[in-house]
Amino acid sequence: MNNYLDFERPLAEIEGKAEELRALARQNEEMDVEKEAAALDAKAEALLAELYENLTPWRKCQVARHPDRPHARDYIETLFNEYTPLAGDRNFADDHAVMGGLARFNDHPVVVIGLEKGHDTKSRIERNFGMARPEGYRKAIRLMDLADRFSLPVITLVDTPGAYPGKGAEERGQSEAIARSTEKCLRLGVPLISVIIGEGGSGGAVALATANKLIMLEHSIYSVISPEGCASILWKDAEKMREAAEALKLTAQDLHRLGVADVVVKEPVGGAQRDRKATIEAVGRALESALREFRRKKPETILKHRRRKYLEIGSKGLAA
């Protein structure tokens, strides 16, 4: 059973019909529906391809937030061995929106950090819907520091609506924590590879995505503000999110053109949620080739490479 997005409704109808037919046939031995069902399948497949070939920026936002997309935990479980979670910021708490620890990626030890949204009501609440608090960023800083001292590459998996806007989060220095985490990213002498697997929500994403290589999934987004937030400020109407999504240039393709994303990984037809395994494997291959570029590079070279990248952003792909 698929979770359908609003623009997928025609698709839901066709797939529903095919499903119904097959269910009927299971109850009634004599009926032969396979031919008809197969025709419907073909029709659905064509429609799916058509829908996903030209997703509007707003639809991409919807796909990026799809509840069935693989989340950080899925990537960590599939792509890494010996994952050993390390918890806490040593100051206040352990933030479950940020998961991370030591792991092996293709046999090489690394530090992996992921912003995790959760997959059902219980885990979503536990993960705070992927919205980290200061202690989450401070845990990330601690893990990056560990990686730096033991010369382990850092891999971050980013999927967050943004940093948590809460009373306690503000009191404990949400902005300071984000600023320090970004600073830590920029101070590492080991390669830092980030993957935006869903939503890259503003400063809460920057804090972990200031990388040597930024990989983005085909239907992921990365933006200064959510389209809804932008619409309510600039259009004074949160319902204008389609226009805002368009104007913000937040798709992986836009960001690649602007030199912010270095690699865009193709998703299966119909988005990552339609074939989670294939998506995760594709990300694994992109990670491997990104890491290979930095193998045996000197710490200063790696650090300079990252800084230069950010200093130069804004010099390509601009509107005429």
Add this chain to the structure above:
Amino acid sequence: MNWISNYVRPKINSLFSRREVPENLWTKCPECGTMLFHRELKDNLNVCMNCDHHMPISPRDRLAALFDGGVFSEIDVPEAPSDPLGFRDQKKYPDRMKEARRKTGEKEAMLVAEGEIGRTPIVAAAQDFRFMGGSMGMYVGNAILAGVERAVKGRCPFILFSAAGGARMQEGILSLMQMPRTTVAVQMLKEARLPYIVVLTHPTTGGVTASYAMLGDVQIAEPNALIGFAGSRVIEQTIGEKLPEGFQRSEYLLDHGMLDRVTHRGHLRDELITITRMLMRESPPIKGDLPRPEAVDETPDPEATANPDEAATSEKAAGK
């Protein structure tokens, strides 16, 4: 054409416009309601003489009050692309820019300058909240980088007065990328072992707080300035409760360990001199060696009506 339009109407108009002039001479304190005479208010750096409420001050006035004798020279900032994304909401971005330029008479949301404070050469930057909410786009990033480069070259401290709602949405991801970009600038200062002092002024929020504005060696705030990451309305909606009195204000942040000091605008200059001289391991400032405070406002501004007595004595002195 008759005598009504030629004579009576201009007469009426002039009567009304004449009435508006005296109104501009007085400012009503938004906090305590006291009517403040414009010249006295300016001499008091836009701080209410009755209740000490800190009103906004333009970057130009701010820097004039900071530097010895009000003398400073602006640092050239590399041009930024004017509309990198071709952004359009209800208005076009270039039109919003034109409006902001007309309103402020400034080119952009940050002014960077060099000069001396207490005879210590420094570079200072001041953000302009009147200019599109002080928002951080590529120009602000360029301004901070230009200021830092000058400070590193001249081996002098960098003082930054922040005031911004956050990143400039109209530059989309490129404004978000000013978070890592300005963080690189801060690191350049730190590696050169030069003091970076941030003075947070009302208001400083969003991506600005979550990057360069929270990374100072010393963090000072003006009284009762709003400082935070998320807006209070968003927080109230998220947590479903009213926020405490004074939440996200300077004194609240000081209480929560997020600031070093909260300092009255009238004492800022002396305090910055004291701190920078100690961090630069220079001798204590010699009070007599400094220009008298009264001289500060008058020297750079030929139009300002100087105290006639003083003008006379200085003429006499010059004559001798």
